[in-house]
Amino acid sequence: MSYTFFDFLQLIGSLGIFIFGMKIFSDALQKVAGNKLRGILKGMTQNRFVGVLTGFGTTAITQSSSTTTVMVVSFVNAGLLTFVESTGVIMGANIGTTITAWMVSIFGFKFQITPIAISVIGIFFPFLFSGNAKLRNVAESMIGFGILFIGLEFIKNAVPNISDNPEMFEFLNSFTDFGFWSTIIFVLIGTALTLLTQSSSAATAITLVMLFEGWINFPIAAAMILGENIGTTVTANIAALVGNVHAKRAARFHFFFNVVGVVWMLIVITPFLTGIDYIITSIIPDSPSIFLETPEARTNATLALSLFHTLFNVINVTVLFAFVPLLIRLVERIQPEKGGEESFKLEYINAGLMSSPELSIAQAKKEIALFAKIIEKMHYSLTGLMFKGDKKRRKFIEKMMKREEITDRLEIEIAEYLLKISENANLTLEGTRKVRNMHRIINELERLGDLYYQLSKVFERMIDEEQELPDEALEEIKQMMNLVHEAISMMKANLDEIDSEKISMAKAYQLEEQINGLRDSLRTKHYARLENSAYTLKMGVGYLDVLNRLEKVGDHIINVSEAASDKSIKEFKATL
Numbered sequence: 001m002s003y004t005f006f007d008f009l010q011l012i013g014s015l016g017i018f019i020f021g022m023k024i025f026s027d028a029l030q031k032v033a034g035n036k037l038r039g040i041l042k043g044m045t046q047n048r049f050v051g052v053l054t055g056f057g058t059t060a061i062t063q064s065s066s067t068t069t070v071m072v073v074s075f076v077n078a079g080l081l082t083f084v085e086s087t088g089v090i091m092g093a094n095i096g097t098t099i100t101a102w103m104v105s106i107f108g109f110k111f112q113i114t115p116i117a118i119s120v121i122g123i124f125f126p127f128l129f130s131g132n133a134k135l136r137n138v139a140e141s142m143i144g145f146g147i148l149f150i151g152l153e154f155i156k157n158a159v160p161n162i163s164d165n166p167e168m169f170e171f172l173n174s175f176t177d178f179g180f181w182s183t184i185i186f187v188l189i190g191t192a193l194t195l196l197t198q199s200s201s202a203a204t205a206i207t208l209v210m211l212f213e214g215w216i217n218f219p220i221a222a223a224m225i226l227g228e229n230i231g232t233t234v235t236a237n238i239a240a241l242v243g244n245v246h247a248k249r250a251a252r253f254h255f256f257f258n259v260v261g262v263v264w265m266l267i268v269i270t271p272f273l274t275g276i277d278y279i280i281t282s283i284i285p286d287s288p289s290i291f292l293e294t295p296e297a298r299t300n301a302t303l304a305l306s307l308f309h310t311l312f313n314v315i316n317v318t319v320l321f322a323f324v325p326l327l328i329r330l331v332e333r334i335q336p337e338k339g340g341e342e343s344f345k346l347e348y349i350n351a352g353l354m355s356s357p358e359l360s361i362a363q364a365k366k367e368i369a370l371f372a373k374i375i376e377k378m379h380y381s382l383t384g385l386m387f388k389g390d391k392k393r394r395k396f397i398e399k400m401m402k403r404e405e406i407t408d409r410l411e412i413e414i415a416e417y418l419l420k421i422s423e424n425a426n427l428t429l430e431g432t433r434k435v436r437n438m439h440r441i442i443n444e445l446e447r448l449g450d451l452y453y454q455l456s457k458v459f460e461r462m463i464d465e466e467q468e469l470p471d472e473a474l475e476e477i478k479q480m481m482n483l484v485h486e487a488i489s490m491m492k493a494n495l496d497e498i499d500s501e502k503i504s505m506a507k508a509y510q511l512e513e514q515i516n517g518l519r520d521s522l523r524t525k526h527y528a529r530l531e532n533s534a535y536t537l538k539m540g541v542g543y544l545d546v547l548n549r550l551e552k553v554g555d556h557i558i559n560v561s562e563a564a565s566d567k568s569i570k571e572f573k574a575t576l
Helices: 007-031 036-043 048-062 066-078 083-096 098-109 114-128 133-158 166-176 180-197 200-212 219-229 233-242 246-265 269-283 294-335 357-388 390-421 427-462 471-496 504-530 536-567 569-574
Strands: none
Touching: 007 083, 007 133, 007 200, 048 066, 048 114, 066 083, 066 233, 066 246, 083 098, 098 200, 098 294, 114 133, 133 166, 133 200, 180 200, 180 219, 180 246, 180 427, 200 219, 200 294, 219 233, 219 246, 219 294, 233 246, 246 269, 246 294, 269 294, 357 390, 357 427, 357 471, 357 536, 427 536, 471 504, 471 536, 504 536
16 A cells, blocks of 8 residues: 555645635635625524525525524524524525535536636735725635635545555445445444534535545445535534523524434435436436446536535425424424523514614614513522522522623614614604613613622622621611612613603602612611621621612612603702
């Protein structure tokens, strides 16, 4: 055998060049597309059919189904897409990824693309130093395109020659004598190949080269392609490991959808491949059967493999389209929602604006009302943390952490939506004022989320240090918490009021003054306890910290009500 370890390293290096070129090509195309990709994914998922087109288009742009599915999983995790909406995009991504196989089989084997690829790099290289970012990104994508095909040429040259290395061919050929089980073996090999390269495009390119060089025949190559369809789902599943239950479901759906497709294809693979052979020999004049192992037949077999890849995914989407609800129920059963699990999800705001700016403002107002409910839930969690048993405290700390992250995301998403409303030329002056007040409200609500999280950290630290406040101090904090909750309830009622003129600020200001007054009286009691050595100075600092932060909570609550009523305290007093 003439194939050495150094030759193997050249093959690995060639594969690295191909993957590197694919990554540059994909990343640069995404930069050229910019935020349009996110807009496409967020705005074109009203139904599964449109979602399929969206997934296909996004994958065609990025040249990576993994990029699309990982993006989808992250959007589902953030609540920008629902699990059901994501299913169409995932199905479309499966079709979009077949474009890479066509690109490789046409340009990589039918033409001498390497001189053209080098020329493309030479033409676009100077533009990498351009001051125009868009031109620079286009140049980067074209250079990635060139590197991709240079890497493919290197792979073709680095694959061991059959005539010089018959032992390697015999080893591979030994797995082809088990009938249908041979097909299963090579499905698993295709899956493993995708896992190793972490790129279905790279795995497909290797399969095409192996077919072209005669290492494997057409049926075996088709089995590897099926395996690569399973392997490509792994990236999204890895991304979903740190996501919420909805992100995990989206990733699991991708896996099960592709596995079901591979299963039914394995049942009909022999007549299906015969049909592919018939199509190729009918389209290409004097073309030999792709099942033959002559050089000419192998060249056409690469086109046939690309056709198989595309037809399989298109038919799979078509066949399983009606069964998606069943798959969704299966995934939901396998990946159940844990009791009490909460995720960030916009209920009323979608990616596109309403036809009227005023209606859009109304939708944003509803979303802000839900934002306020999250703050109330944080108040309940803090109450549980302070007054429930030790066993439940860790659960309340985790809830506070998760809800604080939700408030951060809510502020960003609602602010982006309000910005879109502001850019509408038909927005009235009154509408502009409402939007500005809403910006202030979501900022105040996010600050409330931060304060509650900080309060939870104060109590967590006291728990870790085994500091227990005396019953008298705990009762005072409970009194303060109850008063703050009254203020939150008043704030929610004000946010739910449609007409700002009807918002009653008298009760809101009264509660704010009561909170300030209670803070002052409790602070006096705190100093008396310190003087009487009722608790240590360190415990006293923690108590005072909680008291002051709760008073700040009251300040932000009244700021929300003021913004909702479009009146300040001075304006309110002027009406008295």
